[in-house]
Amino acid sequence: MNKNLMLKNMEETQNNTGQNLGIAALITAIVTFVLAVIPCVGLIAIIPGIIAIVLASVGLSNAAKSDSPRGILLAGLIIAIIASLISFSQVFVAGKIAEKADKWPNRIEEIVDEVQKDVLKDLEDANISIKIESGDEKIEINADANKGAREKTLEELEGEDASVIDSVDKK
Amino acid sequence: MVRIRKEPYLIINIFLAGIILLVMLYSGIFSPDKDNYPVTCIHEQLTGVPCVSCGLSHSFSLIVRGRVEEAYEWNIYGMRVFIFFMAQFFMRILFSYIYIRYTETRKQLINLDIAGSSAIFLISFWHFFAWIVRFS
Numbered sequence: 001m002n003k004n005l006m007l008k009n010m011e012e013t014q015n016n017t018g019q020n021l022g023i024a025a026l027i028t029a030i031v032t033f034v035l036a037v038i039p040c041v042g043l044i045a046i047i048p049g050i051i052a053i054v055l056a057s058v059g060l061s062n063a064a065k066s067d068s069p070r071g072i073l074l075a076g077l078i079i080a081i082i083a084s085l086i087s088f089s090q091v092f093v094a095g096k097i098a099e100k101a102d103k104w105p106n107r108i109e110e111i112v113d114e115v116q117k118d119v120l121k122d123l124e125d126a127n128i129s130i131k132i133e134s135g136d137e138k139i140e141i142n143a144d145a146n147k148g149a150r151e152k153t154l155e156e157l158e159g160e161d162a163s164v165i166d167s168v169d170k171k
Numbered sequence: 172m173v174r175i176r177k178e179p180y181l182i183i184n185i186f187l188a189g190i191i192l193l194v195m196l197y198s199g200i201f202s203p204d205k206d207n208y209p210v211t212c213i214h215e216q217l218t219g220v221p222c223v224s225c226g227l228s229h230s231f232s233l234i235v236r237g238r239v240e241e242a243y244e245w246n247i248y249g250m251r252v253f254i255f256f257m258a259q260f261f262m263r264i265l266f267s268y269i270y271i272r273y274t275e276t277r278k279q280l281i282n283l284d285i286a287g288s289s290a291i292f293l294i295s296f297w298h299f300f301a302w303i304v305r306f307s
Protein backbone atom coordinates (compact mmCIF):
# COMPACT_ATOMS: atom_id res chain seq x y z
CA MET A 1 0.00 0.00 0.00
CA ASN A 2 2.78 2.36 1.05
CA LYS A 3 4.80 1.36 -1.97
CA ASN A 4 1.89 2.25 -4.25
CA LEU A 5 1.51 5.63 -2.56
CA MET A 6 5.23 6.33 -2.92
CA LEU A 7 5.15 5.40 -6.60
CA LYS A 8 2.13 7.68 -7.11
CA ASN A 9 3.90 10.55 -5.33
CA MET A 10 7.04 10.05 -7.40
CA GLU A 11 5.04 10.05 -10.61
CA GLU A 12 3.22 13.24 -9.55
CA THR A 13 6.52 14.95 -8.73
CA GLN A 14 7.92 13.96 -12.11
CA ASN A 15 4.78 15.26 -13.85
CA ASN A 16 5.06 18.54 -11.94
CA THR A 17 8.72 18.91 -12.91
CA GLY A 18 7.85 18.39 -16.56
CA GLN A 19 5.01 20.90 -16.33
CA ASN A 20 7.14 23.48 -14.51
CA LEU A 21 9.85 23.12 -17.14
CA GLY A 22 7.18 23.56 -19.79
CA ILE A 23 5.89 26.76 -18.18
CA ALA A 24 9.43 28.13 -17.83
CA ALA A 25 10.23 27.21 -21.44
CA LEU A 26 7.05 28.78 -22.78
CA ILE A 27 7.51 32.06 -20.87
CA THR A 28 11.17 32.27 -21.94
CA ALA A 29 10.20 31.46 -25.53
CA ILE A 30 7.52 34.19 -25.63
CA VAL A 31 9.92 36.78 -24.21
CA THR A 32 12.58 35.62 -26.71
CA PHE A 33 10.12 36.00 -29.57
CA VAL A 34 9.23 39.59 -28.62
CA LEU A 35 12.92 40.48 -28.22
CA ALA A 36 13.96 38.71 -31.44
CA VAL A 37 11.82 40.85 -33.72
CA ILE A 38 13.22 44.15 -32.41
CA PRO A 39 16.07 45.17 -34.75
CA CYS A 40 19.55 45.44 -33.17
CA VAL A 41 18.32 44.10 -29.78
CA GLY A 42 17.23 40.86 -31.44
CA LEU A 43 20.75 39.48 -31.57
CA ILE A 44 20.80 39.16 -27.76
CA ALA A 45 17.64 37.03 -27.92
CA ILE A 46 19.72 34.02 -29.04
CA ILE A 47 20.71 33.45 -25.38
CA PRO A 48 17.18 33.12 -23.90
CA GLY A 49 16.21 31.26 -27.07
CA ILE A 50 18.79 28.55 -26.41
CA ILE A 51 17.76 28.43 -22.72
CA ALA A 52 14.12 27.93 -23.74
CA ILE A 53 15.04 25.16 -26.19
CA VAL A 54 17.08 23.37 -23.51
CA LEU A 55 14.28 23.69 -20.93
CA ALA A 56 11.67 22.40 -23.36
CA SER A 57 13.89 19.51 -24.49
CA VAL A 58 14.62 18.39 -20.91
CA GLY A 59 10.92 18.73 -20.09
CA LEU A 60 9.98 16.67 -23.15
CA SER A 61 12.38 13.87 -22.21
CA ASN A 62 10.93 13.85 -18.66
CA ALA A 63 7.42 13.84 -20.08
CA ALA A 64 8.28 10.90 -22.35
CA LYS A 65 9.52 8.89 -19.36
CA SER A 66 6.48 9.62 -17.17
CA ASP A 67 3.99 9.70 -20.05
CA SER A 68 2.64 13.10 -18.95
CA PRO A 69 1.04 15.81 -21.18
CA ARG A 70 3.44 17.55 -23.60
CA GLY A 71 1.30 20.40 -24.97
CA ILE A 72 3.04 23.28 -23.16
CA LEU A 73 6.48 21.76 -23.75
CA LEU A 74 5.91 21.42 -27.48
CA ALA A 75 4.48 24.95 -27.70
CA GLY A 76 7.52 26.27 -25.82
CA LEU A 77 9.93 24.36 -28.02
CA ILE A 78 8.33 25.47 -31.31
CA ILE A 79 8.12 29.15 -30.28
CA ALA A 80 11.72 29.03 -28.97
CA ILE A 81 13.02 27.53 -32.22
CA ILE A 82 11.20 30.12 -34.39
CA ALA A 83 12.35 32.97 -32.12
CA SER A 84 15.95 31.72 -32.20
CA LEU A 85 15.84 31.51 -36.00
CA ILE A 86 14.57 35.11 -36.23
CA SER A 87 17.24 36.16 -33.75
CA PHE A 88 19.91 34.31 -35.70
CA SER A 89 18.78 36.01 -38.92
CA GLN A 90 19.84 39.26 -37.27
CA VAL A 91 23.44 38.05 -37.52
CA PHE A 92 23.07 38.63 -41.27
CA VAL A 93 21.52 42.02 -40.52
CA ALA A 94 24.56 42.87 -38.36
CA GLY A 95 26.80 41.67 -41.20
CA LYS A 96 25.07 43.96 -43.66
CA ILE A 97 25.38 46.85 -41.21
CA ALA A 98 29.12 46.16 -40.76
CA GLU A 99 29.53 46.02 -44.55
CA LYS A 100 27.70 49.33 -44.84
CA ALA A 101 29.83 50.77 -42.04
CA ASP A 102 33.02 49.85 -43.95
CA LYS A 103 31.78 51.67 -47.04
CA TRP A 104 30.84 54.84 -45.16
CA PRO A 105 34.37 56.36 -44.74
CA ASN A 106 35.10 55.86 -48.47
CA ARG A 107 31.78 57.41 -49.39
CA ILE A 108 32.45 60.41 -47.13
CA GLU A 109 35.91 60.82 -48.71
CA GLU A 110 34.36 60.72 -52.19
CA ILE A 111 31.79 63.37 -51.24
CA VAL A 112 34.50 65.64 -49.76
CA ASP A 113 36.59 65.27 -52.95
CA GLU A 114 33.58 66.12 -55.11
CA VAL A 115 32.81 69.22 -53.04
CA GLN A 116 36.48 70.28 -53.16
CA LYS A 117 36.55 69.94 -56.95
CA ASP A 118 33.31 71.91 -57.29
CA VAL A 119 34.65 74.73 -55.10
CA LEU A 120 37.94 74.87 -57.05
CA LYS A 121 36.03 74.95 -60.33
CA ASP A 122 33.84 77.80 -59.06
CA LEU A 123 36.91 79.73 -57.91
CA GLU A 124 38.83 79.26 -61.16
CA ASP A 125 37.66 82.55 -62.65
CA ALA A 126 37.29 84.44 -59.37
CA ASN A 127 39.32 87.45 -58.20
CA ILE A 128 40.18 87.42 -54.52
CA SER A 129 41.15 90.53 -52.61
CA ILE A 130 42.12 90.52 -48.93
CA LYS A 131 42.78 93.77 -47.04
CA ILE A 132 44.38 93.78 -43.58
CA GLU A 133 44.59 96.99 -41.51
CA SER A 134 46.70 97.26 -38.38
CA GLY A 135 47.06 100.83 -37.09
CA ASP A 136 48.64 102.89 -39.87
CA GLU A 137 49.82 99.83 -41.73
CA LYS A 138 47.67 98.45 -44.51
CA ILE A 139 48.27 95.27 -46.44
CA GLU A 140 46.35 94.28 -49.54
CA ILE A 141 46.61 90.84 -51.03
CA ASN A 142 45.18 90.36 -54.49
CA ALA A 143 44.83 86.85 -55.85
CA ASP A 144 43.77 86.79 -59.43
CA ALA A 145 42.36 83.32 -59.93
CA ASN A 146 41.68 83.78 -63.63
CA LYS A 147 43.71 80.73 -64.52
CA GLY A 148 43.57 80.92 -68.31
CA ALA A 149 44.50 84.60 -68.54
CA ARG A 150 47.13 84.18 -65.85
CA GLU A 151 48.88 81.37 -67.66
CA LYS A 152 48.82 83.35 -70.89
CA THR A 153 50.28 86.43 -69.22
CA LEU A 154 52.98 84.40 -67.55
CA GLU A 155 53.93 82.72 -70.78
CA GLU A 156 54.19 86.11 -72.43
CA LEU A 157 56.27 87.66 -69.65
CA GLU A 158 58.53 84.83 -68.59
CA GLY A 159 58.10 82.19 -71.23
CA GLU A 160 57.35 79.49 -68.66
CA ASP A 161 54.27 77.99 -66.85
CA ALA A 162 53.11 79.07 -63.40
CA SER A 163 49.89 78.29 -61.64
CA VAL A 164 49.39 81.17 -59.18
CA ILE A 165 50.18 84.86 -59.15
CA ASP A 166 49.77 86.71 -55.91
CA SER A 167 50.68 90.35 -55.65
CA VAL A 168 51.30 91.89 -52.26
CA ASP A 169 51.02 95.62 -52.19
CA LYS A 170 52.12 97.53 -49.16
CA LYS A 171 50.47 100.85 -48.82
CA MET B 172 -11.22 27.84 -5.24
CA VAL B 173 -8.67 27.55 -8.11
CA ARG B 174 -5.18 26.44 -7.16
CA ILE B 175 -2.91 28.61 -9.29
CA ARG B 176 0.01 26.18 -8.98
CA LYS B 177 -2.02 23.56 -10.83
CA GLU B 178 -3.04 25.91 -13.66
CA PRO B 179 -0.17 26.55 -16.11
CA TYR B 180 -2.23 29.12 -18.04
CA LEU B 181 -2.62 31.28 -14.96
CA ILE B 182 1.07 30.98 -14.05
CA ILE B 183 2.07 32.03 -17.59
CA ASN B 184 -0.36 34.98 -17.44
CA ILE B 185 1.05 36.13 -14.10
CA PHE B 186 4.63 35.93 -15.38
CA LEU B 187 3.87 37.76 -18.63
CA ALA B 188 1.97 40.50 -16.78
CA GLY B 189 4.99 40.79 -14.46
CA ILE B 190 7.38 41.13 -17.40
CA ILE B 191 5.18 43.86 -18.95
CA LEU B 192 5.16 45.67 -15.60
CA LEU B 193 8.98 45.47 -15.61
CA VAL B 194 9.03 47.05 -19.09
CA MET B 195 6.85 49.89 -17.80
CA LEU B 196 9.10 50.24 -14.75
CA TYR B 197 12.15 50.47 -17.06
CA SER B 198 10.41 53.22 -19.02
CA GLY B 199 9.55 55.03 -15.81
CA ILE B 200 12.97 54.77 -14.15
CA PHE B 201 15.11 55.89 -17.10
CA SER B 202 14.54 59.49 -18.03
CA PRO B 203 14.32 60.79 -21.61
CA ASP B 204 15.73 64.14 -20.48
CA LYS B 205 18.81 62.64 -18.82
CA ASP B 206 19.27 60.11 -21.66
CA ASN B 207 20.63 57.44 -19.28
CA TYR B 208 19.40 54.33 -21.09
CA PRO B 209 21.61 51.24 -20.82
CA VAL B 210 20.65 49.83 -24.25
CA THR B 211 22.26 51.48 -27.29
CA CYS B 212 21.70 50.83 -30.98
CA ILE B 213 24.55 48.99 -32.78
CA HIS B 214 23.33 50.24 -36.17
CA GLU B 215 23.47 53.90 -35.13
CA GLN B 216 26.87 53.43 -33.48
CA LEU B 217 28.36 51.86 -36.60
CA THR B 218 26.77 53.91 -39.35
CA GLY B 219 25.46 57.03 -37.63
CA VAL B 220 22.11 56.31 -39.22
CA PRO B 221 19.25 55.33 -36.84
CA CYS B 222 17.46 52.01 -37.39
CA VAL B 223 13.71 51.39 -37.27
CA SER B 224 13.70 50.59 -33.53
CA CYS B 225 15.92 53.51 -32.50
CA GLY B 226 14.33 55.78 -29.92
CA LEU B 227 11.91 53.12 -28.70
CA SER B 228 13.04 53.46 -25.08
CA HIS B 229 12.76 57.27 -25.29
CA SER B 230 9.35 56.90 -26.87
CA PHE B 231 8.11 54.54 -24.11
CA SER B 232 9.43 56.83 -21.37
CA LEU B 233 7.71 59.82 -22.94
CA ILE B 234 4.40 57.95 -23.33
CA VAL B 235 4.55 56.89 -19.66
CA ARG B 236 5.05 60.56 -18.78
CA GLY B 237 2.12 61.63 -20.99
CA ARG B 238 4.27 63.41 -23.62
CA VAL B 239 2.74 61.57 -26.58
CA GLU B 240 3.64 64.08 -29.34
CA GLU B 241 7.33 63.98 -28.40
CA ALA B 242 7.12 60.18 -28.29
CA TYR B 243 6.09 60.15 -31.95
CA GLU B 244 9.12 62.25 -32.81
CA TRP B 245 11.48 59.73 -31.20
CA ASN B 246 9.98 56.63 -32.81
CA ILE B 247 6.94 56.59 -35.03
CA TYR B 248 6.11 52.98 -34.08
CA GLY B 249 6.66 53.52 -30.34
CA MET B 250 2.99 54.14 -29.61
CA ARG B 251 1.94 51.00 -31.50
CA VAL B 252 4.35 48.78 -29.55
CA PHE B 253 3.37 50.47 -26.28
CA ILE B 254 -0.31 49.79 -26.97
CA PHE B 255 0.58 46.14 -27.66
CA PHE B 256 2.21 45.82 -24.24
CA MET B 257 -0.64 47.60 -22.46
CA ALA B 258 -3.24 45.50 -24.32
CA GLN B 259 -1.36 42.35 -23.37
CA PHE B 260 -1.24 43.43 -19.73
CA PHE B 261 -5.01 43.94 -19.55
CA MET B 262 -5.62 40.79 -21.62
CA ARG B 263 -3.65 38.72 -19.10
CA ILE B 264 -5.83 40.02 -16.25
CA LEU B 265 -9.11 39.68 -18.17
CA PHE B 266 -8.36 36.26 -19.61
CA SER B 267 -7.23 34.96 -16.23
CA TYR B 268 -10.50 36.17 -14.71
CA ILE B 269 -12.56 34.51 -17.44
CA TYR B 270 -10.48 31.32 -17.09
CA ILE B 271 -11.26 31.13 -13.38
CA ARG B 272 -14.89 32.26 -13.66
CA TYR B 273 -16.06 30.20 -16.66
CA THR B 274 -14.38 26.82 -16.37
CA GLU B 275 -16.34 25.20 -19.20
CA THR B 276 -14.94 27.55 -21.91
CA ARG B 277 -11.25 27.22 -21.04
CA LYS B 278 -10.14 25.51 -24.23
CA GLN B 279 -11.88 28.06 -26.47
CA LEU B 280 -10.49 30.87 -24.34
CA ILE B 281 -6.89 29.66 -24.73
CA ASN B 282 -7.37 29.27 -28.51
CA LEU B 283 -8.83 32.78 -28.71
CA ASP B 284 -5.94 34.12 -26.64
CA ILE B 285 -3.32 32.51 -28.89
CA ALA B 286 -5.00 33.74 -32.10
CA GLY B 287 -5.74 37.24 -30.78
CA SER B 288 -2.31 37.78 -29.24
CA SER B 289 -0.56 36.56 -32.40
CA ALA B 290 -2.64 38.94 -34.56
CA ILE B 291 -1.97 41.94 -32.29
CA PHE B 292 1.72 41.02 -32.17
CA LEU B 293 2.00 40.87 -35.96
CA ILE B 294 0.17 44.20 -36.40
CA SER B 295 2.32 45.93 -33.78
CA PHE B 296 5.70 44.59 -34.89
CA TRP B 297 5.06 44.39 -38.64
CA HIS B 298 7.49 47.18 -39.54
CA PHE B 299 10.26 45.59 -37.51
CA PHE B 300 9.70 42.28 -39.32
CA ALA B 301 9.79 44.08 -42.66
CA TRP B 302 13.06 45.81 -41.71
CA ILE B 303 14.74 42.52 -40.72
CA VAL B 304 13.55 40.81 -43.94
CA ARG B 305 14.77 43.75 -46.07
CA PHE B 306 18.22 43.64 -44.48
CA SER B 307 18.58 39.82 -44.38
